[in-house]
Amino acid sequence: MSDFMQIKGLTGELKVSHKKGPFGLTLSTRELVVQKPHMNYYILFEHMISVVPCESVKSGKPAVAASKRSEWSFGTIATGSAYYAIYAKEVVVHHRGGVHRTGPMEFRIPIHRRLLEELARYGGMTAF
Secondary structure (H helix, E strand, O other): OOOOOOOOOOOOEEEEEEEEEEEEEEOOEEEEEEEEOEEEEEEHHHHHEEEEEEEOOOOOEEEEEOOOEEEEEEOOOOOOEEEEEEEOOOOOEEEEEEEEEEEOEEEEEEEEEEHHHHHHHOOOOOOO
């Protein structure tokens, strides 16, 4: 039995899903879902402020999602992974206890190149 919760109510058409280790990313034509065991974060493109590259993380440093009040660990990232910070003004959080909306949130996670290209394409983002 997987610790990952099934994605329910995906907005838009599924394009890419990538799970590796302690987290996963699922991309549709309208949103990005960041998955970790027992919790999913739904980020609509219209609520995404930016996706910016970060320096590679040292081995063993956790990737995190942080809100104003709390921080959650996503697991470790291998040295040299393409690491990005995603900023969103609103996120819908699904966990085993229910569903709720949060205010501004930042995610720092590695994103596979193909998924990043699709995110830019469907999210209407441009590179500077």
